[in-house]
Amino acid sequence: MKLTIDRAALLKSLAHVQSVVERRNTIPILSNILIEAKDGDSVSLTATDMDLDIVEQVSCPVALPGAVTAPAHTLYDIVRKLPDGASVELTSEPEKERVTVRAGRSTFTLPSLPTADFPSLASDDLPFNFTLSSAELKALIDRTSFAISTEETRYYLNGIYLHATQQPSGPVMRGVATDGHRLARVELPLPKGAEGIPGVIMPRKVVLELRKLLDESDGAVTIGLSDTRIRLAFGAITLSSKLIDGTFPDYERVIPTGNDKVMELNRNSFAEAVDRVATISTEKSRAVKIALGTNGLTLTANSPEAGSALEELEVSYTSNPFEIGFNSRYLLDILKQVQGDVAQFIMADAASPTVVRDRADGSAIYVLMPMRV
Template structure:
């Protein structure tokens, strides 16, 4: 194998695949990236056996061939080479080392045979649709922060995506929850997505798909295909294939409050800053903040016997009876990060009931927060 490629093109392709590789592997080949050169195309592939990422770019190929090389080392070498340089890749037939050259720089990396590399099996994907990259990015960003990290509840370790009918209109919906909070976002369902059966996309796959979307242009489309066990997402020439979480996502609609009648509206930026300030003295484990509501006023309070007390008062739009409720400060801050408009709206019932939170500038997203005792 012998080829020359622009450093920028190789760097971009490597960045799309190398994060799939686990840093510690008991199987050496899984630490490597498959390099396949043929015609005018260089294809890179990496896998952890649960997920596979590949990208194809243009290269000047003098001799076709394929080999695997350490993904992280190759990425670090290319990253540190000068911008705009041409990189030569040569597989030495005798030493089986991959030689990397650029200007006066020269590196030789160990390799393993391409035949030993395991790729994920392909299967028929009965559900497929194209969605604007901006819409798919939003559906992920509005929900992924609420993914559970508790491995025992594996069915919550991802984003649940499915087609839904809302007010007579077909929607594509994403949901994530960790049992303490819930995030839901929806967009108009593109052709083929209205009847999408529910699939749970694993946390790692969500992160890699989101990373690919960073390189998608604002007006480009993303191709999504799903089967019973896999999801395939294609952004340009980059492809992510991942196993789905084999489990049943809970009936999340049951935990979304429908009759909370006490409405609290706040300036989001002011509320976010105030929560951050008073939480400075909260106990690290609970991070609880008490919200005391009176007519057009909100008082945030944190009391801790060891670290002290913090109190802040905010102007608010609130006209119902006085009440107190507590929330995890970090969960509050996570929700405020999702609010695009100037105001955040809380729908409350009492101090022991969940709150529904919405963005007045984005009615197609909503959040549910469980209260804490304060």
């Protein structure tokens, strides 16, 4: 194999694919990426951790077609340190199991492993195919991913639950995530081709990798789906992943419908006040207390070591006075996702789940469990 490629184009693609490669691997070939130069003017870079695969096509002149594997992180570090504007030549000698990287006066020779050892990627026929815009997918991820659980024992919560359902306004696609302390549910119109999709759990790793890549894309994302795999293609990139093999809990039971105490406030002012007062709260609990009365809201935090903090805010609230406590970080995570100026809190009592809504946007609903303070 022999090809010449612009350093910037190679670096951008390597940054994408090497991110999938785990730093520590018990299987040596999984530390490598597969570089395949085809006849003509393109090369593909592939990485996998056996659950998540990424393939990216890059345009470049190919002098000699072929394929080789190379250590992902080492190759990325080399190209990252080459000067801007450099032209990079990649050549391989499979019989010697090595790949050579040349740029200007720099030459690097890296060990290679046989391409035959590289796992063949799953090419399942995915029965459901539909398209979402990058903006829709980014919004769905941003407004749910903060609530994904990191507790490995409850593996079925380690992702975003995607499914189709019927609402009075028409069919919708829902994204739901929860870690047991907070829940986020977001809806968007059901795209054509997604009718009847199975309820699936998209793993945290593919969610995080996808979100990074979407920052560089503003086109459509083509999604293929079965009950065990998901494939997302956009631009020159294709991500494919196994889905979490588990049953997502009946989240509807967690969303209260009988809460009767409604508080409305300026989202920005409240978030800033919570952030300030939480400076005093202990690192472990991050607790803040909200005391609601007819004249407004008093926000407090206390810590034996750091002292106390108090701040008052004007709010719209007409029910009986009462107090409720929240984890300040969880509260701020939700407030960040409220797009409009007014956040609406619908509460029952100090021990029951609170519903948080964006008054300007009914497509998202958040649930936050209170805490004793």
